[in-house]
Amino acid sequence: MTHTTRTLFGLLTDAVRADPERRTLIEPVEAGTARHHVEHTRLDLLATAVDLADLLRSHGIGDGDGIAVWLPSWAEVYAWQFAASAVGAHIIGVNTRYNVAVVGNVLTKARPAALVMAHGFRGIDFLPTAREAVAEAREALEDREALSSDPEYRAPVVVVSAGPGVDLVPPEVVDRYGLGAGAVRSPVPGTTGHTAAEVLARADAYRTEGSPSTLSVGFTTSGSTGLPKVAAHCEHAVLHHMSAVAERLGFGSGDVMVEPLPYSGVFGYMAGMAALAGGASVLLHPVFDPEALLDDWERFGGTHYVGGDDMIARVRAAWEGRRRDLSMWRWWGVADFQGMSAELAAWSAGEFGTVTSGVYGSSEVFSLLTFWEDSVPPAQRIRGGGRLSAPDYAYRIVDPHTGTEVPEGHRGEIQLRGPNVVDEYLGDRRTPDGTPASGSAMDTNTTEDGWFLTGDLGEAVDDRSFVYVCRMGDVIRLKGFLVDPAEIEVHLAEHPAAEIVKVVSRTDGAGEPEVVAFVQPAPGSAPDGDELRDFCARRLARYKVPAEVRVIERMPTRAGTNGSKIKAAVLRDWARS
Template sequence: MSTGPTLAELLADTVTTAPSSVAVIDGGSDPIRVTRAELSSRVLAMRDDLRSHGVEEGSCVGVWLPNWSEALVLQFAAAALGAHVIGINTRYGVADVAHVLDRARPKVVAIAHEFLGLDLRSRLHAAVAEVDAPVPELAVVTGPTRAPAAPDVAATYDVGAGAWIPSRPASTAADLEVLYGGSDALAVAFTTSGSTGRPKLAAHLGSAVARHARNVAVAGGWDASSVSLVVLPLSGVFGFVPAITAIAAGGAALLEPTFDDDLVVRHMAEFGVTHLASADDVAGRLMDSVRARGGNLSSWRRMLIGDFYGKSIKVAEWAEEETDTPTLGIYGSSELFALTSFWREHDAAPARWRGGGRPVSEDIEVRVVDPVTGGPPPDGEPGELQFRGYNVVDAYLGDDDGAIRARSFTEDGWFRSGDLGTVRPDGGFDYAGRMGDSIRLRGFLVEAAEIEIRLAEHPTVARTKVVGVTVDGDTRAIAFVEPVAGATPDPDELRAWCAAALAKFKVPDTVHVIEQMPTTVGTNGSKIKAAALRELAQQLLAGPQEVTR
């Protein structure tokens, strides 16, 4: 049952309040402002297009677009029909697209035409050939600054069910009443990281999206003057939630289809960006650009940062010390929404720069349990963070037998996050890392993140990752560090640095300096490949010890 407005009603509410206000800014080299009245007119035109091509309540619409306003138009239009969207990252290869087609079974896929020279058409044709799933119709989208594709060009995308060109409204007149009163249905799905197999497709109700956006806006200080910088893909939860939050608050979402560091910094000044919620690799690149070439960030009110890349501490120090922007560590996921929690400005630094936080609503509950016994964890040790509330995944696309859902929830209805952490008496919680990243050293369960945070505080260290490797039954903590430009980290000094603040058994067994961390780029940003470093650590341990212990 719905506990608030649907996603379509959320849009209608903001249009009614201030139709001429800017809702979306299409960034890039030729920025375009889109008012709420214009956005709603485009949504209604797209709704009619989708309906005429068979999209109805319960249908799925694939959105294979960069950060263009068309992606949001499709999201609201699908929601108005009771259909749901599955975002498809433009970086996805054939196997990834095939998996989405197989699990989500979209009726229509909106595909970007000639974006950055990417041949999405060939990838789609190959993906369709790999799966036994209904063939989707194709809506061929050219982007906000280009004319629609010619019919003969659009026809080349056809994979067997037809291809068409979306309509463009002739005016900004819109009958907002038609956006009210629809049923509350699944509205959006996000792919999970897929760290334990093929990604799951976690879907949420439209009312949950609308409710979360309003809660995040209140907790994070979004209002009608706010502008969210959205660099991470809208197809991922960490791009989607800040964009919807800004619109829900009466502000605007600045969508950047590509990440040109210097251009984005200029846009932050030009459009008065107030909020950035992102991974630390994005914020780190902006930091480097501002330091190298300057930039007016006077409108910037708040940065909410996820430590995906091992740079959050240094970026937070820069934001607060050099731009006077409060920086808050966050927590979230595809199954729980981005910005499920974040710290507040009154929380002490540097603790508030780390993962976790305070839930954005009292209706979001969190508990911690021993992952083996299901009871309270031993004193001093973290346990699995489990959640209950409106923000928790409502369904998994393609989970026809319910097996995924059964594995994801406890018998008493709590969502198993697979993350380790501790819950504070005041309701906040500290995120320690993924359960698979914890290391048992000398009989104690140690979070790699604790050692990484200490190493990252050293002035010569740009990024760091700690992995556990077992040799002859003994688990060792092996640290890898990437140096700050021009610096030469000394492994002996770094071990001593750790020993000055950490228990003896937490000091890494060895420290290796590497030129660049192996990384992987996903929907929600870049992440260090722990598995690759674990393999490298095993190889180094098998050979001569090149690093002083």
């Protein structure tokens, strides 16, 4: 007999039976220059999910099918996850910032049966991009002889959504969205107005129990070495992890997760889902605007936030211009993208009593895989890493050259094992019996004894906690020592004229590695590169001192699903020129 478990959809029906009117999602709605909020209840979310499940079922979409959701972080995106669970399908998040090449790559690998698209979002026309992406996906699949058993590309049914506060898209507009398999409009926005009994009766027609191995969600990877992969996780893993994180964070009914990160990315997704699992609300913010975010944060009493230092730096600047009451802000899970975490953690602690913790995770192993206990001293707590979120997760630190574990206090690759680890890369090559083929992504990222290779450098703290140092590709070997660029960045950033610092490596005239530091100056300052280098030399071992410090007007950045990241590859090119 196949083991079954409660599904995400089943979890939502249970929550509605327990407390149908509890608030789940707080959604801003813009109508011209006016702005208001809709506070969605559990019953609203279930009613919308059932409406979407009806739509999927009417188009024959169900077990094992993928649904690519290319929407901003509206309340509707949460409903799509629960609707997919209801019919046994899985969601693939597509960021609204993705270009033709990335969207085409996602459609090629994931081959979704449905593509949910936004109409009229901030005046952006996604349709030309979708048409080109479908054409690229069709061409790519036709060229792959390995797919000879199913070589024909099948275009997805397009579901068109106008978003919150907008009337349904007219039929003549919907028809233009057809990409070869037709287009329909989403029944969202709005709520059905049905009673809890009526909605639960409709929900009984759908899947509330299911196999733990049913895929639930797929996230695109960072794509730092090319076009991204799509890392998919089964439903049991999603449920298990969101519940474990909710328990560790101690969410309650009065808590509010402030959520400006896109739901399509693993950090935005898991922060929101963990909040719902713990009975808290999620304050949505589809377009990052620090002033509007602060207004909403104060109004709804935001208690938790997960995100990079880049966003909070902009929030602080806006707050300093016009202060709001953020005294309810208890916890910040920080990803250090621009080397400002320590400074911002001190600011939030001093002003609001916020506890800041470094976090760790990825598309392949979930976000919030680790974070630190509140009792850990602040200087340690802001570093990436922390304690594993569930007892059945395991890690080890391994010498990447020998494959042997290293003792505590030594650095090596972080390897992970547990139900949180990616179950499948969509579109990955497989053997006739369904196992990953030799050389496939799953094969190359997993050791023979079943450990997942993260590609991250770390250091063990104890048997349940580790420190994330940096990506293995970013570590620099200087005079025989493995050096994390952040060690140099932290010291240089202490100079009052340095706002953002990034360190990269290059090769000197003798063929040996050396470092170059790039500094974005603080507003109103004009530091000299030699002066900054001398400042660094007074604080660091000689071999860690940058060969050169360059002052630049602004760091080159790219917008990712989890925040803005500095383009290290661009800086490396600049360092060599």
